[in-house]
Amino acid sequence: MPGTSSHSAMTSRSSERFGKWLVSAPPLVYLLFFFAIPSLIMVLASFRTPGEFGGLSPLVEDGRLDLNLDSYVRFFTESVYAQIFVKSVWYALLTTLFCLLLAYPLAALIARSPKKYRDLLLLLVILPFWSNFLIRIYAWMIILGPNAAMARAVNGVLSWFGHEPVALLFSSFAVLVCLVYVHLPFMVLPLYANLEKHDQALLDAAQDLGANGWQRFRRITFPLSLPGVYAGAALVFIPALGIFAIPDILGGPEDSLIGNIIKQQFLETRDWPFGSVLSIVLTVAALVLAGLAAWVGRSQLGTRSSGALSRA
């Protein structure tokens, strides 16, 4: 009967909806308690007054609500913070650029290698994740240390030219090298995922139509890989912007980034409102830049990307 079937269809549809909620509820609850609420607490903290011995002074004092813009005013008036902020963006951009330059050939190589080796090569790319993040940073202390082979080689060459020896460790060089090293897999993986789907027939067609190797890359492979480039750039740029452990361990006194200042505000200076302001500015900046990249990406690819990777 038609009535029965439509009734059972409705029940199955509502039970399907219930099932969806059941599956998505735990992550939603998790995000609510450990992301949304803490973020709101941080926003609120940014408008409060620091306590005399750190932390926050009472929200309500003498019957009035103590909320002010003092910490925001401080960020925008003391130029040192804006400078550190700009430097952090610059480091993150450099990290993204070097990651892209290193990861692109690597991802292309993996995507073009025989299928049976691809999984192994990908495993090698993510292998560093198997050891602790901090341990890997400390390892760079040894690699770049003054008595290690690299520093000796570099200074040996420099002394040939009568140049004073330089320290590799505790420098912006060390910070950048490690930033690139840590974030490289995040660029390789989305690029590989994109390049692996490219249709060889398009390259054959381009070659048949007169394009040499470089022209095939510039006109076909690279434009079609842009979604992967954008994804990788976002995955590298955003974490690189907020990192503090690497400058802490490998950087010199001049290499403090915005992440270090935030950590300092919370753990050392104990100025929670100002730390909150810095965090909010960082988050907003990351969101704006990511949104801008997505917008540029979409307007460049347009609706064309929909069929870009299908084999037609």
Next chain:
Amino acid sequence: MALLEIQNVSRRFGDFTAVDQVSIAIEAGEFFTLLGPSGCGKTTLLRMIAGFDLPDDGRILLNGEDLADRPPEQRPVRTVFQSYALFPHMSVEGNIAFPLQMAKTPAAEVPAKVQAALEDVRLIGFGKRYPHELSGGQKQRVAIGRALVTHPAVLLLDEPLAALDAKLREEMQIELINLQKEVGITFVYVTHDQTEALALSHRIAVMNKGRVEQLDQPAKIYSFPTSRFVADFIGKCNLLEGPVTASGNGVVTIDAEGLGPVRVASSAAVTGGKSGAIALRPEKIRVATSTSAVGATIAEPDRRPEAKPDGRSDTESNNHFRGTVTDHLYLGDVTVYIVSTPQGCKLETLLANSGAGRTKFFEVGDAVEMSWSVDAGHFIS
């Protein structure tokens, strides 16, 4: 001198010989088709002409020049790929302009050439669209326009119509013939579809197992197949096999299995006793309701008197046999009747349903007489 000369070309992949000692000469302005089943080597041959693969032996000459040292991008040869291979991130105009840009055509000349190519393939007004906004037939036209815009010496087409539905395919076939006439570029066309090959080509090379089985004009290939493979592959064909019992006077007689003596016009000098075959197209067989009594005489094939020495009389030059309709297949314009002889030979026959309101001439079980003239079949030694 032929425009494109393939001389003794072989290509081996391990133990497998994909292309085996193939020699073909293709003339300028020709619509040439490589026809064969999948795995016959036709696509490998095409890829070697394009430069994506190199022959192990032999040479490929274009205008007398050996192409061996030229990579694909430096050959004046363009390919239309089966999957079209349109660049998804470029508009139709961008796709067609691409080979012009690669050829360093002055930017000012590009738009006019793109427009001319769009006109050639009837896509005026589609220039700003992107490949995913086009139908299969339109994509096909873009691929052809893109390959033709630089006026290559040879256009290679790799099963270009395979992905289109039957009606569109026929339309595109007609357009391809007209386009080829219009632009006058040599087409080398690869297909496994024998009707397509017959419809389009000036000449066809039928390939099997890496070798060219027969190379000729479509009508010759259809009417006079030189091998059992060609007879069987091109169109429907009855192959009547048996030992040769007589030959001479331009007529060969074979004792066809399950049928009896069958006479066929052939100038071939064959010694008796050697086995041979007659390729007989279904539409060449005349079928009529049996005039003699059904049942009693059907055990014996209808034997007419032996031919007189001159062998010219129409009735006497005909082959006559009786049989029973065992199956029929109504195809709309024609009906296929399978007729079995008492000795178990099955012949495929064909009758056009041209009579008004006529859907069928015979039913299963009907006794029928088949006849065909000596020159209806073709003798294959």
